[in-house]
Amino acid sequence: MMLKPIGIIHSTFKDPVGTPIQPVFAEGAQGTVEVFPKHADGLLNLAGFERIRLLYWFDRAGPARLRVVPFRDTVERGLFATRAPCRPNAIGLSCVRLLSISGNELKISGLDILDGTPLLDIKPYVPKFDAFPQSQAGWFDANNECRTKADDRFTIQ
Amino acid sequence: MMLKPIGIIHSTFKDPVGTPIQPVFAEGAQGTVEVFPKHADGLLNLAGFERIRLLYWFDRAGPARLRVVPFRDTVERGLFATRAPCRPNAIGLSCVRLLSISGNELKISGLDILDGTPLLDIKPYVPKFDAFPQSQAGWFDANNECRTKADDRFTIQ
Numbered sequence: 464m465m466l467k468p469i470g471i472i473h474s475t476f477k478d479p480v481g482t483p484i485q486p487v488f489a490e491g492a493q494g495t496v497e498v499f500p501k502h503a504d505g506l507l508n509l510a511g512f513e514r515i516r517l518l519y520w521f522d523r524a525g526p527a528r529l530r531v532v533p534f535r536d537t538v539e540r541g542l543f544a545t546r547a548p549c550r551p552n553a554i555g556l557s558c559v560r561l562l563s564i565s566g567n568e569l570k571i572s573g574l575d576i577l578d579g580t581p582l583l584d585i586k587p588y589v590p591k592f593d594a595f596p597q598s599q600a601g602w603f604d605a606n607n608e609c610r611t612k613a614d615d616r617f618t619i620q
Numbered sequence: 621m622m623l624k625p626i627g628i629i630h631s632t633f634k635d636p637v638g639t640p641i642q643p644v645f646a647e648g649a650q651g652t653v654e655v656f657p658k659h660a661d662g663l664l665n666l667a668g669f670e671r672i673r674l675l676y677w678f679d680r681a682g683p684a685r686l687r688v689v690p691f692r693d694t695v696e697r698g699l700f701a702t703r704a705p706c707r708p709n710a711i712g713l714s715c716v717r718l719l720s721i722s723g724n725e726l727k728i729s730g731l732d733i734l735d736g737t738p739l740l741d742i743k744p745y746v747p748k749f750d751a752f753p754q755s756q757a758g759w760f761d762a763n764n765e766c767r768t769k770a771d772d773r774f775t776i777q
Contacts, residue, residue: 464623464677464738466709485749498700502708505686507698511758515700518711520621529662541664543655543672543742551659552623552740554675554711558750581621583709585700589760592642593715594753600746601668 468581470498470567472519474574479523479618484534485546486557486573488611493562496569496582503567506585510564514588515571519555520581524548525619532616536607544601549617555580558588625738627655627724629676631731636680636775641691642703643714643730645768650719653726653739660724663742667721671745672728676712677738681705682776689773693764701758706774712737715745 474494476482483489496517498506509515526549532538533545542550555576562570569585631651633639640646653674655663666672683706689695690702705712712733719727726742 464625464740466621466623468621469708487749502686502700505699506701507687508701508759509698511756512701513756514752516713518709518713529659530664541666542662543659544663544665544669544744546743550741551626552675554741556673556675556713556743558752583621584707584711586703586713587701587758587760588752588755589757590753590755591757591760592644594751594755595671595715595745596747596751596753598745598747598751599668599670600748601744602665603744603746603748 466520466583468583469502470496470582472496472576472580472582474576474578476577479577479613480615482577482613483575483611484613486559486575489573489575492574493570493572494574496571498567500567506564512561512587514558515561516556516558516586516588517582518584519576520583521548521553521555522581523577523619524553524617527551534610534613536602540602547617554583623740625740626659627653627739629653629733629737629739631733631735633734636734636770637772639734639770640732640768641770643716643732646730646732649731650727650729651731653728655724657724663721669718669744671715672718673713673715673743673745674739675741676733677740678705678710678712679738680734680776681710681774684708691767691770693759697759704774711740
């Protein structure tokens with residue numbers, strides 16, 4: 464199972480420290496998704512979706528760890544109960560707002576992604592399949608730490 | 621960028637034909653996620669999440685295509701405006717219901733995944749970050765085709 468980037472994500476965040484940790488904490492953060500020309504034909508009909516999900520590679524994450532202290536908590540949690548980037552398969556997932564499309568470039572907001580991140584896939588966000596507003600969310604529901612920006616705890620040192 | 625499976629998804633669906641195309645069309649479909657023992661420690665604290673997102677490899681999808689007629693429509697759409705499995709990076713994403721955890725096995729429902737599918741990652745579903753119930757969804761909002769189960773259009777022939 465080999466991955467090939469289908470594009471590059473361009474943002475104002477050059478350093479993990481201070482980068483928003485979720486799109487909901489990055490409402491004002493705009494950037495662009497550059498889809499390589501050979502894949503641009505697959506963008507047909509994407510206009511009309513208010514939100515899209517970007518799958519990307521956490522290219523600056525440190526090695527995988529099975530226990531982490533997540534940004535939103537103060538105690539150690541199992542990795543798969545968190546969204547920390549240091550995963551066995553370092554795939555990131557962000558549901559961002561699609562502002563406009565021009566050729567092979569998407570203008571987006573709600574960007575919680577480092578500049579230069581390799582793009583793996585784009586999937587449309589469809590509320591009737593993807594929104595479960597009442598779902599219980601384990602330790603996240605307790606809101607133990609109100610951090611909205613990253614530090615360097617998951618970064619290659 | 622190399623992927624290694626972290627487990628296997630076990631379901632009752634052996635053949636793409638007739639497999640539900642979304643978790644919301646698979647409410648009664650139960651199965652198990654077997655996480656390989658070396659990664660099982662990362663499951664700590666996952667109990668308590670009502671839903672989890674499984675990332676997996678579409679191992680029986682045909683070659684990537686940039687235009688497809690999706691299951692829920694009757695006309696050709698750009699691949700990235702669909703969730704068809706024949707993608708440049710064949711990563712699938714399903715938000716399933718977590719029923720219970722026993723050691724390295726998760727019992728789940730809402731399974732729209734073929735038996736034997738390689739698991740890549742598990743991420744917790746957190747409504748305050750992931751639910752956007754009012755988001756516009758392009759051609760999906762028109763509901764042009766009410767199909768809930770797959771046929772063989774995206775399968776290796």
